[in-house]
Amino acid sequence: xxxxxxxxxxxxxxxxxxxxxxxxxxxxxxxxxxxxxxxxxxxxxxxxxxxxxxxxxxxxxxxxxxxxxxxxxxxxxxxxxxxxxxxxxxxxxxxxxxxxxxxxxxxxxxxxxxxxxxxxxxxxxxxxxxxxxxxxxxxxxxxxxxxxxxxxxxxxxxxxxxxxxxxxxxxxxxxxxxxxxxxxxxxxxxxxxxxxxxxxxxxxxxxxxxxxxxxxxxxxxxxxxxxxxxxxxxxxxxxxxxxxxxxxxxxxxxxxxxxxxxxxxxxxxxxxxxxxxxxxxxxxxxxxxxxxxxxxxxxxxxxxxxxxxxxxxxxxxxxxxxxxxxxxxxxxxxxxxxxxxxxxxxxxxxxxxxxxxxxxxxxxxxxxxxxxxxxxxxxxxxxxxxxxxxxxxxxxxxxxxxxxxxxxxxxxxxxxxxxxxxxxxxxxxxxxxxxxxxxxxxxxxxxxxxxxxxxxxxxxxxxxx
Amino acid sequence: xxxxxxxxxxxxxxxxxxxxxxxxxxxxxxxxxxxxxxxxxxxxxxxxxxxxxxxxxxxxxxxxxxxxxxxxxxxxxxxxxxx
Numbered sequence: 001x002x003x004x005x006x007x008x009x010x011x012x013x014x015x016x017x018x019x020x021x022x023x024x025x026x027x028x029x030x031x032x033x034x035x036x037x038x039x040x041x042x043x044x045x046x047x048x049x050x051x052x053x054x055x056x057x058x059x060x061x062x063x064x065x066x067x068x069x070x071x072x073x074x075x076x077x078x079x080x081x082x083x084x085x086x087x088x089x090x091x092x093x094x095x096x097x098x099x100x101x102x103x104x105x106x107x108x109x110x111x112x113x114x115x116x117x118x119x120x121x122x123x124x125x126x127x128x129x130x131x132x133x134x135x136x137x138x139x140x141x142x143x144x145x146x147x148x149x150x151x152x153x154x155x156x157x158x159x160x161x162x163x164x165x166x167x168x169x170x171x172x173x174x175x176x177x178x179x180x181x182x183x184x185x186x187x188x189x190x191x192x193x194x195x196x197x198x199x200x201x202x203x204x205x206x207x208x209x210x211x212x213x214x215x216x217x218x219x220x221x222x223x224x225x226x227x228x229x230x231x232x233x234x235x236x237x238x239x240x241x242x243x244x245x246x247x248x249x250x251x252x253x254x255x256x257x258x259x260x261x262x263x264x265x266x267x268x269x270x271x272x273x274x275x276x277x278x279x280x281x282x283x284x285x286x287x288x289x290x291x292x293x294x295x296x297x298x299x300x301x302x303x304x305x306x307x308x309x310x311x312x313x314x315x316x317x318x319x320x321x322x323x324x325x326x327x328x329x330x331x332x333x334x335x336x337x338x339x340x341x342x343x344x345x346x347x348x349x350x351x352x353x354x355x356x357x358x359x360x361x362x363x364x365x366x367x368x369x370x371x372x373x374x375x376x377x378x379x380x381x382x383x384x385x386x387x388x389x390x391x392x393x394x395x396x397x398x399x400x401x402x403x404x405x406x407x408x409x410x411x412x413x414x415x416x417x418x419x420x421x422x423x424x425x426x427x428x429x430x431x432x433x434x435x436x437x438x439x440x441x442x443x444x445x446x447x448x449x450x451x452x453x454x455x456x457x458x459x460x461x462x463x464x465x
Numbered sequence: 466x467x468x469x470x471x472x473x474x475x476x477x478x479x480x481x482x483x484x485x486x487x488x489x490x491x492x493x494x495x496x497x498x499x500x501x502x503x504x505x506x507x508x509x510x511x512x513x514x515x516x517x518x519x520x521x522x523x524x525x526x527x528x529x530x531x532x533x534x535x536x537x538x539x540x541x542x543x544x545x546x547x548x
Binding site: 029030069070072078080081082084086087455456459463464 | 482502506
């Protein structure tokens, strides 16, 4: 049996945004808490790395849910209060302006919702009334969680207000790209979260990238007495069938705790418990991305590229699905970290392009093929993107690319599933009474969403009792 | 504890929860919810901080009594009388 030294109040699997936030909440209230992270760095999907002397973010284009300092409502204000952070701690700089570009029509939007409204009124005059009605019928964050009424089809909801299929596709393009865990459709509840996060609130980025926030969270956690072990994979969660008892690490060591919280993903967590047959297994996520990073010899604005993020699609119908081909060149997201309203320029120019990709094709390559295919698809994806933004290919001085395999390396998600399982476990409960899930598979997406998830699950199941 | 001391302690808790807010003009008779846009999750934080600092248990059924500064002081004064 465990002695007192090895008994924790709570053990958290994963040092991504949700795990760190959960850890801070627990440590704030004097719980003895340990975070286990398989990877050698914190952050999960929202991590960072160094390459050729540059600091690069893994998953982050921008943080959504931006509200200016002083606004007390909304998820950003809420996480600041719950983590005892000041607005200035995040160092957020709002976006310049973004757009959704389809053949022959584009919609500009910014952190001022009126811009999107006026664009729709101008380009889809027959749809503006329906659009406004739809916005009035979105539900709030507070109403989410455990309510199965939110599992209805987002497409059905949107189509009941907007009758032009082109506008429906255009609105879904950013929403799927930034939070679609399932092909073609999503739950109504998730749509509401994403619509608010992207269109009603908006984009911002820390000047230093995501490492600033991660470093602050980690420091806070440690200062409160929290313990963390990096490079420490969990081999299994041992239970008596009703309650989790202990965690066995990859090196054979055992850790005992009263309560457990996993941000590893639903399927991944069930596998750790060896509970394959218990409860309803959630469908696997099929959606994965590649992302190219181009370092430029000048600021993208000097090449005429002024937008923060451009979501593009080259036909009237947007297919959000696992492609048959290695990369889907029909659509994508073009982001320039330079194009935020910083007080001083960012330094080097950078353009990141994201597109849908097929995990199995990348996983089936040998090392040489993988290297060659990365180069090939890098060129192809850039050729696709410059149909929608000024051609910057002559100005590239360095580049990198991540694939579905990279996503698995950072997140541990099966199949490189960028946003986890296709279905979500909103109540965070598992078949084991003292094991809960948070993060992507609890249904909250994005940096702010993940933090909300960690806080909410801890408040509900760990601190309220 | 005196009422005034308890009030100081609550302001201190509010400040720790939200350092960006100004509490000098806090109206004691207006609800926190309305004045500071606090929600049920924030109320949980106040309860947890009170538990941590003063070792008092506040049952969930009593949360509504922590509505404004005045009602909170009315509720806490007897509980903290000999602390």
